[in-house]
Amino acid sequence: MSxxxxxRVSASALSMxxxxxxxxxxxxxxxxxxxxxxxxPYRRKEVVVTQAPGDPRGGDGGVQAAGVxxxxxxxxxxxxxxxxxxxANGYVAMPNLDVPLEMVDLMSATRAxxxxxxxxxxxxQSQERILELLA
Amino acid sequence: xGYVTDVTSAALQxxxxxxxxxxxxxxENLANVDTPGYTPHRIVFEEQLRAALDAGSRESDAExxxxxxxxxxxxxxxxxxxxxxxxxxxxxxxxxxxxxLQYAALTxxxxxxxxxxxxxxxxxxxx
Numbered sequence: 001m002s003x004x005x006x007x008r009v010s011a012s013a014l015s016m017x018x019x020x021x022x023x024x025x026x027x028x029x030x031x032x033x034x035x036x037x038x039x040x041p042y043r044r045k046e047v048v049v050t051q052a053p054g055d056p057r058g059g060d061g062g063v064q065a066a067g068v069x070x071x072x073x074x075x076x077x078x079x080x081x082x083x084x085x086x087x088a089n090g091y092v093a094m095p096n097l098d099v100p101l102e103m104v105d106l107m108s109a110t111r112a113x114x115x116x117x118x119x120x121x122x123x124x125q126s127q128e129r130i131l132e133l134l135a
Numbered sequence: 136x137g138y139v140t141d142v143t144s145a146a147l148q149x150x151x152x153x154x155x156x157x158x159x160x161x162x163e164n165l166a167n168v169d170t171p172g173y174t175p176h177r178i179v180f181e182e183q184l185r186a187a188l189d190a191g192s193r194e195s196d197a198e199x200x201x202x203x204x205x206x207x208x209x210x211x212x213x214x215x216x217x218x219x220x221x222x223x224x225x226x227x228x229x230x231x232x233x234x235x236l237q238y239a240a241l242t243x244x245x246x247x248x249x250x251x252x253x254x255x256x257x258x259x260x261x262x
Contacts, residue, residue: 013166
């Protein structure tokens with residue numbers, strides 16, 4: 001086990017939570033987007049979180065994002081006949097996301113980020129102490 | 136050379152290694168707080184260290200004390216959440232803080248021991 005391995009574990013979680021926050025921000029920003037390059041309304045994106053493979057000698061480990069996937073649930077239909085993207089029946093296909101739910105996920109990601117920042121600081125303090133033995 | 140490789144130094148080293156492994160395990164459990172199906176792990180070494188110390192307190196036992204390695208176990212009470220993740224954030228933070236304090240105490244003791252050796256080596260003029 002390397003002296004700074006634990007710091008990298010916490011750092012991997014910081015990057016992953018940052019990615020989650022970015023993806024959630026993108027979802028919220030596109031909550032009303034009815035037209036995308038791929039056609040149709042914006043689809044909600046989600047980060048797939050997996051445990052990072054640990055080296056048998058006690059290498060990095062930690063957490064990683066296996067990818068960002070699109071939520072395949074159907075778009076939300078909203079009645080708005082004056083909308084340029086309304087269909088023949090007057091319904092507009094809106095993104096399949098719910099802003100309050102995204103806000104809850106954002107808070108969860110923020111708290112997890114803070115948690116891992118604390119874990120990072122705690123380990124850093126211990127390592128500083130052992131390095132003081134050299135003084 | 137028994138002053139540097141004695142049982143006290145060995146016990147301090149083993150405990151420091153164990154606490155470092157524990158902090159890493161806490162970091163890993165906290166990093167995976169949102170990983171579905173993740174089972175947290177804990178580090179145990181105190182009982183083995185105690186047993187090695189109780190086996191005798193002569194210089195020759197320093198090796199058996201130093202040979203104690205931190206072991207990773209998973210003794211969680213099972214998944215606590217619907218996504219199968221068993222990480223208890225509060226428990227991990229408590230373990231991490233406790234380990235941090237233990238580590239600080241062990242480092243102080245080791246520094247003190249080295250200071251004593253230095254004092255002896257320089258006939259008390261090393262300060």
